Amino acid sequence: MENVIYGWWLPPDVSTHGHQIDFIINLVHWFMLVLFVGWSVFLAVALVKFRARPGHKANPTGVTSHLSTYMEVGVAVAEVVLLVGLAIPTWAEQKAAVPAEDEVGLVxxxxxxxxxxNFHYPGPDGKFGRTAIELVDGGNPLGLDSSDPAAADDITTINQFHFPVGEKVLLYLSSKDVIxxxxxxxxxxxxxxxxxxxxPLWFEATETGSFEVGxxxxxxLGHYRMKGYMTIDTAESFAAWMKEQAELASFEDDYY
Ligand SMILES: [Cu+2]
Structure with missing residues (x-):
């Protein structure tokens, strides 16, 4: 999928779990539409039926049947079902059951x-090099400690996030400054x-393509320009990109 143009509804979904989230979003929107139409009709009927008009005084008591009470209970029950039956299980599957590092294709x-x-790949040794806040500077935004042997093959990028399609990705998310x-x-x-x-976060892509990281x-003040580029690669193109980044990193080491 290339050059995605976002339409009027949700962006395309290229994840294995996204259909569950989209299902809930769609269901809640339809539910809200039904509620909106229902309450609007109720309001219009009440305004017309109980209004003051020649020969009638306005009736402040309004509806006396229990129908609206039952409907409100019905709405509350539906909301509990949405939360307990759908939202919490979906959340738990994605957020609580994070796969172990040896069960995923990329950490x-x-x-x-x-x-x-900033993105930090552990490189062929699979180990992240040590990072330290006091080492952070313009040329080393992650504060990677070059004296740590595990750091030697690490790859760091700014706003460039590549990962392979069809494999679970485990991502450790943090921040250097604010939320x-x-x-x-x-x-x-x-x-x-x-x-x-x-x-920790995890996800798996079902298609290759170039998309955005927001x-x-x-x-x-610069929030509007905090945008990265996400590329979902085939296994081969991901390996080629990793190699290219490694060559770039060693070139920079020699150069500076
Ligand atoms: Cu931000």
């Missing part, structure tokens, strides 16, 4: 900052990035 870190997304919100619209992923906390939390 990656994402760190928000004013106003960019941001990591938003992958087409993956149906949105999670606050909170300084001092590392929040920040869904007003995080400062």
């Amino acid at each position: 990656v870190r994402a760190v928000g900052e004013q106003f960019a997304w 941001h919100s990591f938003f992958l619209p087409v993956m149906r992923v949105k999670q606050d990035a909170i300084p001092g906390m590392t929040v 920040c869904a939390q007003l995080c400062g």
Whole structure:
């Protein structure tokens, strides 16, 4: 899928779990439409039926049957079913049951900052190098400690997030400064990035393509330009991109 143009409804869904979220969003919207029409009709009928008119005084008592009470109880029951039967199980599956690192195809870190997304890949050794806040500077936005052997093959990018299709991705989310919100619209992923906390997320893509990474939390004056690029690759193109990034990193090491 290339060059997605968002339509009037939800963006395309290229995730394995997104249909559950879309189902709830659609169901709640239809439910709200029914409620809106129902209450609007009720209001119009009450206004006309109980109004003051020649020969009649306005009737402030209104409806005396118990029908509206039963309807309100019905609405409350439907809302409980939505929450307990649908929303909580969907949430639990996605947020509480996070797969272990050896069950996923890729482990990656994402760190928000004013106003960019930094990504940190552990490289072929599968180990993230040490990072330290005092090492953060313009050329090293994640504060990667180059004296740590595990850091030697690590890849870091700014606003470029690649991952392979058809494999689970485990992402550790954090923030360097203020609260941001990591938003992958087409993956149906949105999670606050909170300084001092590392929040695990997981997802799996069903299609390749180029999409956007947004920040869904007003995080400062530059919030509007806090935008990254997400590329869902085939396994081969992901490996090629990793190799390219590694070459770029070693070139930069030699150069500077
Ligand atoms: Cu932000």
